[in-house]
Amino acid sequence: MEPTNVRSNIVGQIQHMLDHTIIKNRRFLDDEQLIKAEQLAVLDEIFNANVRNAEIHELSSHFAPVLRNDHPVHLAIWGKTGTGKTLTMSYFLNLLAEMCSKKKVPMRYEHLDLSTPRPCFRALNDLACLLNASKRYKKGISLEELMLRIEASLTDYNGYLVLFIDEVDNIKRDKDTFMTFLVRRLPQRIPAKLILVFVSNRLDWPDNLDPRVKSFLKLNEVIFKPYDAVDLQRILSIRVEKALRKNSIETGVIEKVAALSSRDHGDARQAVALLSRSAYLAEKAGTKISLELVDEASSQIEHDKYITMIRTAPPQLQIVMAAVIQTIRKKQDSPIDTSQAYATYAVFCNKTSLRPLTRRAFTDMINELDMYSLLRSSVISKGRYGRTREIAIDLPQELTDKIYEGILLNFEIRS
DNA sequence: TGTCCACAGGAAATACGGGGGT
């Protein structure tokens, strides 16, 4: 091909892409990429659209005493992931801080983010870092020392101090030590008026707490319900406006994304992810975002979920899954029972130099896979020929193949 | 109706492993 032809070809292609581009600003489809100011701007719009009104109202009335120089009790916030607990709270605290500074009420808040599990020591250390009380330690410093440093850094401050403890249930060990410190010890040792805000996604969170702490802890509760379709529509519209070109979506797409998302999780982040994937597909195809593309994107996301689930699962689980798939294939897609699956599993273990687990443990893993809906199993009785678990897979063939190949690759097994 | 298959799945024992205390 002539060089000039190549050039004009490429130019043409790029022009075509530009003409048909769907995404105006990709960053608004992914929260991770937004800088703080942009996040706040998006939040402003979201809350202006009356989403989370009820919750914000509750928060306001809870914190109102601060502006009257009164001391509100602590606060617990419950809600599933993606219901905007963290966002709403940060947004609210920001506002509150502004109001306080206008009214000359000394107020300070810190956001302790425990989004990944960590022991008490790490949590205290993180808190100390937030308060500039200490640097990050791996070890070599006692809990007591950390607590003293935290207290020391706060001796001069006597305004309001809001500690926003995100995802409390991620404290793995010595939760009680941590809680006792925050709830009983800290308030007595520092002059500041302490208000603790705990966020958790489990309703039963305080139940396995030291009863002494529990009785001492006076809590107000706010519950975040999952977003409904209407909320999601508002949230999505804002994203669409910021991220996509005009006329790049067909009517009903937002409604569909919202409906799908509210039906199975009510998680705003996942809803935006679905929108984002649809936009990506549309751009690749050079069309508008259509209802069909949303379906396509939805099933892709679903597939990805299964794939990553099995990828990140413990090795034994993966082997079990592979064994089940292979056994079913051998039997021409007819359901199989535990013993057949276990036999293949044992063979697989030999190939990978993993020690095979007992049948007892094996059935537990089958159950687990069932829970993840990677397979379906149910107990059946064959009368005089005993009882067993009937195992079948009802995922799309193509997905099963992908999972199978993935696992083999992971263990470098040649089929 | 009773028997008995072949496994399910509960409970308790035991092995394992990572982290804190000394």
Added chain:
DNA sequence: ACCCCCGTATTTCCTGTGGACA
């Protein structure tokens, strides 16, 4: 560096069970 402790994973042991078959 060493040991101990504790939570979790796995094993061991065991009882239970739906229904085909005689």
